[in-house]
Every structure is written in structure tokens, then in C-alpha cells.
Amino acid sequence: MRLEKIVEITQGIPLSRIRINSTIETEERTVYSFENESSVAVPKLTEEINQNIPLVEEDMILLNLTSYNAKKAEKTDLGKVIPSNYIIIKVKNRDTVDPDYLEWYIDKSESFKRELHKIKQGSIIMSIPINEFRKINIKLPNIEFQRKLGKVNSLNRRRKQLFLEREELLEKLLITVNEEEMING
Numbered sequence: 001m002r003l004e005k006i007v008e009i010t011q012g013i014p015l016s017r018i019r020i021n022s023t024i025e026t027e028e029r030t031v032y033s034f035e036n037e038s039s040v041a042v043p044k045l046t047e048e049i050n051q052n053i054p055l056v057e058e059d060m061i062l063l064n065l066t067s068y069n070a071k072k073a074e075k076t077d078l079g080k081v082i083p084s085n086y087i088i089i090k091v092k093n094r095d096t097v098d099p100d101y102l103e104w105y106i107d108k109s110e111s112f113k114r115e116l117h118k119i120k121q122g123s124i125i126m127s128i129p130i131n132e133f134r135k136i137n138i139k140l141p142n143i144e145f146q147r148k149l150g151k152v153n154s155l156n157r158r159r160k161q162l163f164l165e166r167e168e169l170l171e172k173l174l175i176t177v178n179e180e181e182m183i184n185g
Helices: 099-108 110-119 130-134 143-184
Strands: 007-011 026-031 038-043 061-064 070-072 086-091
Touching: 007 130, 061 099, 070 099, 086 099, 099 143, 110 130
Parallel strands: none
Antiparallel strands: 007 086, 026 038, 061 070, 061 086
């Protein structure tokens, strides 16, 4: 079945298209990124001024258009502005598609990577046309299997995060122990 049958697919906004002026109350929002995050001024009430500024929502899957990596939104990402270098994927019905499974499938599946490769366009920087992306065919296993694999994927992602946090804490501990030894002799 086509991807567009099971998910809503849109694209982030070019940050230069966010309109603000002195009469609009603004707030600073973090710009979503897999790497270095920045911030941008956005209108506080985007609905009232008729600007469609996509913000990260729960269970969204974001596909980076340059690295082709996919990542499911985490709680710490909620409310961030989604720039135009991301495709936004929202599952239409969680009874037929598990978001954790779909994230894994889009990010890690060799068959999906082959489908992406078929639709990439460009000579120097390859890009994914969003209309072609919507037409990608996907075969899904039953929902129980999706949930199991999705849960394992989610737990594995959490394990990796905890490992990185542990490494950072160990580095800080070594620095602190060294500084104390230098002071106390």
C-alpha cells in the first residue's frame, strides 16, 4: 500500500517564511534538528495570524532530507519549529501502524532505503520529492508484530541515550576527581 494511505506527509517550513512584525507578540522557539539546535522568533498565536508553522508533536516521525535519517519525536522535542529540511510523517491510525515500528522501518529497513534511492533527484545534493515520497509502496506486518519490534526499537534507543549520559557523567567525575586531587594534594 502507498505510504500516503497510512500517514499524513508534509514538509517543514523555510525559516525565512516566518513573518513577524512589531504589532505581533512573539516568542523564541527552538528549531528542531538532529544535531545543532538554534532558535527563531515566531508569533505566539500562529492560528490567529494565519501562519502554518509546523511544530513537533507527539509520535511524529521526522525524516531529514539530507541525511535520510528518521527519528520519532521525543518529549524533549515537543513544540520545536520544524524547518524545511525535514519531512513530517504522522500516523493516521495507530490500530494499523505503530509509530515506533514505522520510525525503525523508515530509518533502518534496507527495502525502504532502496525505495528512497529510486526517487532521489539531483546531481550534487540528492533530494526527495515529497510527492514521490508519498507514493512509496510499503508492506506492513500485522500490528502485534509492529508493536513488538517498535517497542524493542524504542527500548534500544533509550538504552543508547542512557549509555551516552553515563559516558558524560563518567567524564565529569574524572575531571572533578582530578581537580580535587590537584587542590588537596
